[in-house]
Amino acid sequence: MSGVPVARLFGIEIRIHLSWIFIVAIITVTVGGRLNVVEPGFDPVAAWVVGAVASLGFLFSVVIHELAHALVSRRTGTPVEAISVHFVGSPTAVDTRATSARAEIAVALAGPLTSLAIGSGLIVVSIAGLAIGGPLFDALADVTFIIGGLDLVLGVISLIPAFPLDGGRVVRGIVWLRKGNERGGTRAAGQVGRWAGRFFIGAGLAVILTGDTVDGAMLGLAGWFLSASARSVDRWLVLDGLISGVRVGEAMEADLGTISPQLTLDTFARSVLDGTVAPALAVLRDEKLVGMIGAGQLRGVPQKDWPSTRIADVMVDLAEVPVIDPDDLLSTGLERLRESHLDGLPVLDASGLRGVLTRRSIATMLRARAELTGVVL
Numbered sequence: 342m343s344g345v346p347v348a349r350l351f352g353i354e355i356r357i358h359l360s361w362i363f364i365v366a367i368i369t370v371t372v373g374g375r376l377n378v379v380e381p382g383f384d385p386v387a388a389w390v391v392g393a394v395a396s397l398g399f400l401f402s403v404v405i406h407e408l409a410h411a412l413v414s415r416r417t418g419t420p421v422e423a424i425s426v427h428f429v430g431s432p433t434a435v436d437t438r439a440t441s442a443r444a445e446i447a448v449a450l451a452g453p454l455t456s457l458a459i460g461s462g463l464i465v466v467s468i469a470g471l472a473i474g475g476p477l478f479d480a481l482a483d484v485t486f487i488i489g490g491l492d493l494v495l496g497v498i499s500l501i502p503a504f505p506l507d508g509g510r511v512v513r514g515i516v517w518l519r520k521g522n523e524r525g526g527t528r529a530a531g532q533v534g535r536w537a538g539r540f541f542i543g544a545g546l547a548v549i550l551t552g553d554t555v556d557g558a559m560l561g562l563a564g565w566f567l568s569a570s571a572r573s574v575d576r577w578l579v580l581d582g583l584i585s586g587v588r589v590g591e592a593m594e595a596d597l598g599t600i601s602p603q604l605t606l607d608t609f610a611r612s613v614l615d616g617t618v619a620p621a622l623a624v625l626r627d628e629k630l631v632g633m634i635g636a637g638q639l640r641g642v643p644q645k646d647w648p649s650t651r652i653a654d655v656m657v658d659l660a661e662v663p664v665i666d667p668d669d670l671l672s673t674g675l676e677r678l679r680e681s682h683l684d685g686l687p688v689l690d691a692s693g694l695r696g697v698l699t700r701r702s703i704a705t706m707l708r709a710r711a712e713l714t715g716v717v718l
Contacts, residue, residue, distance in 0.1 A: 345357050345359065346423075350408060351408070351411075351412060353408065353411050353412075353421055353422065353423060353424060354422060354423035354424070355404060355408075355423075355424060355426065356423055356424065356425045356426065357400070357404075357425075357426050358425055358426060358427045360427065361400060361426070364396070364400075365393075365396040365397065365400060366396075368392065368395060368396035368399060368487075368491075369389065369392040369393045369395075369396045370392065371392070372388075372391060372392035372395050372396070372487055373385075373388045373389040373391065373392035373393075374388075387480070391480060391483055391484055391487075394484050395483075395484050395487040395488055395491075398484065398488040399487075399488050399491045399492070400426075402456065402459050402488060402491075402492050402495075403426055403456075403495065404426050405455060405459065406452040406453075406455050406456045406459075406495065406499075407424045407425075407426050407452065408424065409451040409452050409454075409455040410424070410448055410449075410451050410452045410507075411424050412451070413447055413448050413451040414439070414444075414448045417439065417440055417441070417444035417447060417448060418440040418444065419439060419440055419444070419448075422680065439514070442514045442515075442517035442518035442523075442526065443514070443518065444514075445510055445513060445514035445517060445526075446510075446511055446514035446515065446518070448510070449507045449508075449509075449510035449511045449513075449514060450507070450511060452499060452507050453495075453496045453497075453499040453500050453507050453508075454496070455496075456492045456493070456495045456496035456499065457492070457493060457496035457497075459489070459492045460488075460489045460490065460491070460492030460493035460494075460495075460496060461489070461493070462489070463485040463486070463488050463489030463492065464485070464486065464489040464490070464493070466481070466482075466485045466489075467481075467482045467483075467485040467486035467489060468482075469482075470482030470485065501537060501567070502530070502533045502534065502537060503530070503533060503534030503535075503537040503538065503567040503570060503571065504530055504531065504534050504570045504571065504573070504574050505570055506567075509530045509533070509534055509570075510530070512526070512529060512530040512533050513526035513527050513529065513530040514526060516529040516530070524578065524581065524582075527574060527577070527578060528574075528578060530574065531571045531574030531575055531578070532571070534567050534568075534570055534571035534574065535567075535568060535571035535572075537564075537567050538564045538565065538566070538567035538568030538569075538570075538571060539564065539568065540564065541560050541561070541563045541564030541567060542560075542561050542564030542565065542568070543564075544560050544564070545557045545558065545559070545560030545561030545562075545563075545564060546561065548560055549561075580707065581672070583707050583710045583711060583714070584671045584672055584675065584703075584707070585672075586670075587670070587671040587706070587710075588667060588668055588669065588670065588671060589665050589666065589667050589668070589669045589670070589671055589673075589674040589688055589698055590667030590668065590688065590695065590696070591671070591706060592671050592674070592698065592702055592703050592705075592706040593667070593688045593695070593696035593697060593698045593699075593702055594619045594685070594696050594697045594698070594699055594701070594702045595695070595696045596619075597623065597694065597696060597697070598618050598619045598622045598623070598697070599622060599623045599624070599625045599694075600622050600623070600624055600625070600634070600652060601624070601625065601626065601652070602624050602626055602631060602632070602651065602652045602653035602656060603651060603652070603653065604651065604652050605647065605648055605649065605650060605651055605652075606639060606642060606646075606647040606648075606650045606651075606652065606655070607647035607648045609622070610639045610642075610644075610647055613635065613636055613639060614636055614639060614640075616701075619685065619697060619699055619701065619702075620635055620636050620684045620685060620699050620700070620701055621633055621634070621635035621636070621683065621684035621685025621686075621697055621699050622634055622635070622685075622697070623687055623694055623697055624652055624653075624656050625694075630659055630687060630689070630693075630694055631656075631658070631659055632653075632656040632657055632658045632659050632662065633656060633657050633659075633662050633683060633684075633685060633686070633687060633697075634652055634655065634656040634657065635683060635684025635685055636684050637682070637683065637684050638655045638656065638657065639655075641655065642655060657683060659687075662681070662683065662686065662687065663677040663678075663680075663681050663686055664686070664687055664688075664689055665677060665686055665687075665688055665689075665698060666688070666689065666690055667688050667690055667695050667696070668690075671703070671706075674686065674688075674698050675703060678698060678699075678700070678703075684699060684700070685697040685698060685699035685700075686698045
């Protein structure tokens with residue numbers, strides 16, 4: 342999952358996407374500059390402080406927006422271990438599996454409704470601050486009005502019916518509920534998103550023709566984003582069709598690469614990183630699985646330290662590794678692999694270690710099935 346971990350709330354890791362560096366800067370500069378123009382007597386330093394507080398307050402409100410999704414998802418039976426906070430939209434909107442159509446709708450609406458509630462509440466606070474008057478309450482009114490306005494915009498934008506926006510998930514849930522088919526809901530959401538993208542592109546061109554190039558370009562970019570997201574939904578449907586009914590045992594790396602925890606990294610690291618062996622290896626001590634090591638752990642160690650670093654020092658302990666069965670559906674294994682952020686997961690049954698499920702092995706299986714069925718990836 343992308344983003345920098347900054348906190349943990351309700352047992353959920355909060356990760357902030359790096360794009361927020363630019364968003365906070367833009368809001369700070371815009372608000373600070375606007376205050377200096379609208380209120381010429383406003384202290385310039387205070388104006389920048391108001392801008393910074395407003396931008397950070399908005400960031401916090403977006404965290405609450407994403408937490409609302411996660412907490413409702415947890416209540417409907419889908420555990421969430423971490424969230425990545427973007428300005429709008431989630432990169433995993435299509436991949437997240439709700440337990441039912443109603444759960445999909447509830448989870449999707451949780452974020453926008455939270456943002457709309459926060460925005461409305463802050464606008465009321467702003468109006469009250471202006472009514473009271475005075476330098477302190479005027480500054481409070483400025484900050485709450487800015488954050489409230491941004492939250493209202495976020496809530497409305499999130500409800501646009503296109504992936505990866507929450508409105509796209511609402512469409513998916515409604516069609517899924519009516520047709521009783523999740524894939525049908527996803528396909529409908531992709532189609533709606535495609536038309537929404539075309540609408541925004543057309544609106545952007547119309548605005549440009551009126552002479553407003555900047556706003557027109559922004560609308561056009563939004564339309565392009567929605568159209569690209571719709572294409573990603575189509576691709577997801579193709580991939581989902583290819584793995585439908587496939588078991589983990591059919592897609593795992595059956596050619597077992599195992600390694601002892603006492604070995605140093607220089608004995609094998611280069612082979613893992615250049616693809617000579619599997620991107621993830623099972624670590625065995627006395628024929629017993631004790632952990633996993635992959636390219637992700639190796640990249641975290643400088644090459645000069647490989648000869649002095651043992652596998653036991655950097656491997657992921659078995660207690661922290663999701664274990665899957667060869668008879669599990671590949672869709673389940675893929676979801677666990679994605680959530681684990683590891684390069685591979687061990688596949689075990691009653692007889693012991695059978696293989697390792699990696700993204701490479703899944704890609705190999707997908708290519709084979711695509712060639713067999715004539716699907717173009």
